[in-house]
Amino acid sequence: MRVSLSWLRDYAALPADIDVATLDAAFVSSGLEVEEVHDLRDNVSGPLLIGRVVEIEELTGFKKPIRFCRVDVGESEPRGIVCGARNFVEGDLVVVSLPGAVLPGGFAISARKTYGRVSDGMIASSRELGAGDDHDGIIVLPEGAGHEPGTDARGAVGLDDVIFELAVTPDMSHCFSMRGVAREVAHRLDVEFTDPALATLEPTATEESPYPLSVEDTEGCDRFALRAVTGIDPTAPSPQWLRRRLSHAGMRSIGLAVDVTNYLMLELGQPLHAFDLATLKGGLVVRRARAGERLTTLDDVERRLDPQDMVICDDTGVISLAGVMGGQTSEVAPSTVDVLFEAAHWDMRSIAATARRHRLASEAAKRFERGSDPALCAVAVQRAVELLVEYGGGVADARVADVDHRVAREPIYLDPQLPGRIVGVPYTDTEVIARLTAAGCVVQAGGEVLEVVPPSWRPDVTDRADLVEEVVRLDGYDKVPVAMPTAPPGSGLTARQRRRRQIGRVLAEAGYVEALNYPFLDTAVLDRFGLPDDDPRRDVLRLANPLVESESALRTTLLPGLLRALKTNVDRGIRDVGLFELGVVFHPRPDWERVEPPRLPVHRRPTDEELEAAGRLRPDQPQHLAVAITGDAEPGGWWGAPRPADWTDAVAAARTVAEAAGVEVTVEAARYAPWHPGRCAALRVGDEVIGHAGELHPAVCDALEIPRRVAAMELDLSRLPTAEVTPAPRMSHYPVALIDVAVVVDDEVPAARVAEALGDGAGELLEGIRLFDVYRDERVGAGRKSLAYKLTFRAPDRTLTAEEAVAARDRAVAVASERFGAELRGV
Incomplete structure (x- = not known):
């Protein structure tokens, strides 16, 4: 909104010697951002x-x-x-x-x-x-x-003027007019305000309309006013003062009738439309568009109308996209001698949807979608008639149409102590009433609360919080004390926070790069993952108003976003990619759809029962970690050939994370989408599976258009137990005893379980155990396999004897035999 100082003076009694800085500060303290100041005196x-x-x-x-x-x-x-x-x-x-x-x-x-x-x-x-x-x-x-x-x-x-460019926020739609801006500035500078809307008497509707009119949709249009002027001089120019004000506001002069409508839109904030009476056929009808209807708007674009669009029609069809832009068939031309002025109040949401649907951000739509003043429709058309008759000649038609279906605004009940309690300023009841009255509200005092009816030009004021904001704004935001809250004493990061940082650090040290993805999900990717119909990851929370229509759910797994990031890197020529992401996933609570959402109050702290009811709707948000890797895990060079990444790298990443978290993870074969059924490992801590790692299924890679053999890992960090503080290990300087042992077990027995049994049986003397060979042939037996482990024994206080090491080995084999039927085999 461009505001000229000379025009502002017409409605706000500004001091003659007021400077730019003072006026700039008045705008800012009123809640209006000054983007730029053009001092034409310096031109x-x-x-x-x-x-x-x-x-x-x-x-x-x-x-x-x-x-x-x-x-x-x-x-x-x-x-x-x-x-x-x-x-x-x-x-x-x-x-x-x-x-x-x-x-x-x-x-x-x-x-x-x-x-x-x-x-x-x-x-x-x-x-x-x-x-x-x-x-x-x-x-x-x-x-x-x-x-x-x-x-x-x-x-x-007009080179003695100053132009202010203001950024008007949606909650101050009345400041899209000189009337609204002058009201705010006059209050801030404590000078007299002259309302331009009161300079013209509102005409009384006559029994006969200046043109036949029918308003079919009174919800989309609750007020519609018409007045006509006939016999104007089509060559009459707009007066110089009017052209100058339009120019200062950033508009060009088109013709007297159109200039009058633009001028009044800037002055009052009420957009008007001028029809050429000679081009209208039959009566005007205000309604919603019908399927298949089209309209060529004033910008020479033919538009297919939506059934939700409000339109104005005559017998020829749609002639105006209501509240947004008129049509070509009825526009005022240089030869127009009879003009019909229209001013209406349209539903804010309907106009906003229409403007976005047609990508048509007109000056009229900008005001209607934020809320215009329904009290100005008849005043605006009367003012337009007066200006056109004064400068264009002609005769004003005595007939007035004013279809009025407005509903009186409901009062808001406000405790006068509430503004002070919220912002920490001790406002008296008298001050609160004075500020609300200055904002245009009608205030009835009586009892412990105030009955407040907001003004017609403030559609954004709908509840107590809005009234509190008006009191504080009009009193001055600068009067609200600034007090930094005292930081409560604490012990720094929690154990989980420290663990999360440590995990991110060790993965970065291992060569992975952290990726940050949006927490939104296209559910079609779950089909490409090949998830079963009953998979819990298909139970998603839908967004009521998604940023992107295709990503309308909250994620239940980190892999879709991480694999999309991997694909982006590969598509841009980066072939060796290792990514990780730490983030939350979302799982709805059981029966959440049957829970009635509570309406939490804004004027007091919610009760424990209300907070508990709201908490029942909050989804579970466990912390997950995911890793994806493709290309070469180790680069090649003069030292040798590169090593391609495979499923073992995903498992190694899981072990790295477990070590950083201070827990021990067990790896065992599993089948779990979207991993390859023969190259998938379940990650287990104790008896609980916390994630999976391995190579993605080739069909999944093809569906996602990523390279085959991509390895990935995902685990639930929230299910990792918090590691206890452990003492530093005591290092023994005595030599180790190395013994290799091979046991034969059934093929389905996981090697990790066998290693766990060997460790339990070996006791405290066992320092390390490592699987170094898996062997299958007919000598081992069908459905059987040989697992060879290297056992490292060491005592903290002495050199072990061969007998002690062998005895520890035998105890280890005995436990493995008891649990899995393991048979000792020579190595």
Whole structure:
């Protein structure tokens, strides 16, 4: 919103000597952000005067028409100036920049010889002065209004003004008008405010409408007003003051009727539309669009209408996309002599949806979607009629249409002590009432609470919190004390936080790069993963308003996002990729759909029962870790060939994480989508499976368009037990005893379980155990396998004897035999 100081003064009694900084601060303290300030007084330096064209001599012999003008600028003799413009005649008042003047862009004016004559200055256009975009001709000033030759021209062309560019937040939609901005500034500076809406009496609706009208959808349009003017002069120009204000607001002048509607939209915040009466056929109907209807809007685009779009129709069909943009068939043309003005109040949500649906962000839609003032419809059309009759002639039709289905606003009940309790400022009841009244509210005091009815121009004020905000804003945000909360004493990071950091650090040290993905999921990827129908990962929480329509659920696994990141890297030429992600997944609570969501209060702290009810809807959010790797795990070079990454790297990553977490993980074969059924390992801590690792199924890789043999791992960190603080190990300086042992077990017995049994049987003397061979052939037996382990024994206080080491080995084999039927085999 561009606000000019001269226009602002019409409605706010600003001091004559107010400076830019003071006004800037008033805007900011009112809640309006000042994006830029344009001081037009700095546009032109040096002499800029009003001149009268005394004589015009047409110069011939050149490629384009050229004039040599004698211009009276209040000096003893007229100045000779060469000019190519044709839109002025002898006797006209023009704007002249004399030698010594500097125009925008550093263009210095000097006397120079051109077209065979000496041009002693320049007759200027609006664009050359930076006062507007009009470059079709030079500025021609009207007679009177103090426009005398030789006087300074800055005031006559608006170069004595200051333009503020304001960023208006959605909760201050009334400030998309000079009326709203002036109201806020007047209150902030404690000066008198003159409401421009009160300068015109609201007309009374007549029995007969100026044009037949029917409003079918009163929810989408609860007020619709019409007035007509006939017999206007189609050549009548917009007055200079109106064109200047439109230019300062960033709009170009189109024609008197359209300029009037744009001016009133800027002044009152009420968009209007002007129809050419001669083009209308039959009566006007306000309704929702019908399937298949189309409309060519004023921007020359044919649009397919949606059944939710509000439209205005006549017998020919749709003629306006209501609240957004008019249609070409009924637009005001240069030949229009009969004009029908329309002003309406449209449903905010409907207009917002229509504007986004058609990607049409018009100035009217910008105001309607944030909420206009329904009380201004009849006033706006009356004001439009008065301006058009005054400057365009014609006769105002006495008939007035005002279809009014507004519903009175419900009062809001407010404890006057609430604003003070929330912000820590001790407002008295009188101060609260005064601030709400200044905001335009009607306040009834009585008893312990206030009955507050918000004004019609504040659709954003709907509950107590909004009223509290208005009290604080109008009193001044700068008066709210700043107090830093005292940080409660603590012991730093929790054990889980420290573990999470340690895990991230060791994975980074192992060569993995952390990826951060959005927690949203396209459920179609679960089909590509080949998950069974009853897999818990298919039980997702749907988003009511997703950022991307295809990603409408909260993730139940980290792998989709991580594999998508891996694909992005591979597609961009990075073939060796190792990624990890630490993040939460979301699982709905049992029967959450049957739980009635509580409406938590904003004026007090929720009770424990209310918080418990809300907590029943909060999904479980366990912390997961996922790893994905493809390409070479170890690069090649002069030292040898590269080593491609495989499923063992995913398992190794799990072991690295377990070691960093201070727990021991057991690995055993498993079948679990989306992993390859023969290359998938379950990760177990104690008796609980906490995740899986291995090579992804080839069909999954093909469906995701990633390289085959991608290895991945995912585990639930929330299910890892917190490691106890362990003492530093005592290092023994005595030699180790190494014994290899091979046992034969059934093929389905996991090697990790056998190693666990051997460790339990070996006792405290066992320092380490490592599987180094798996062997199968007919000598071992069908369905059997040989597992060879290297056992390391050491005593902390002595050198072990061979007998002690062998006895420990035998005890280990005995336990393995008892649990799994293991038979000792020679190595």
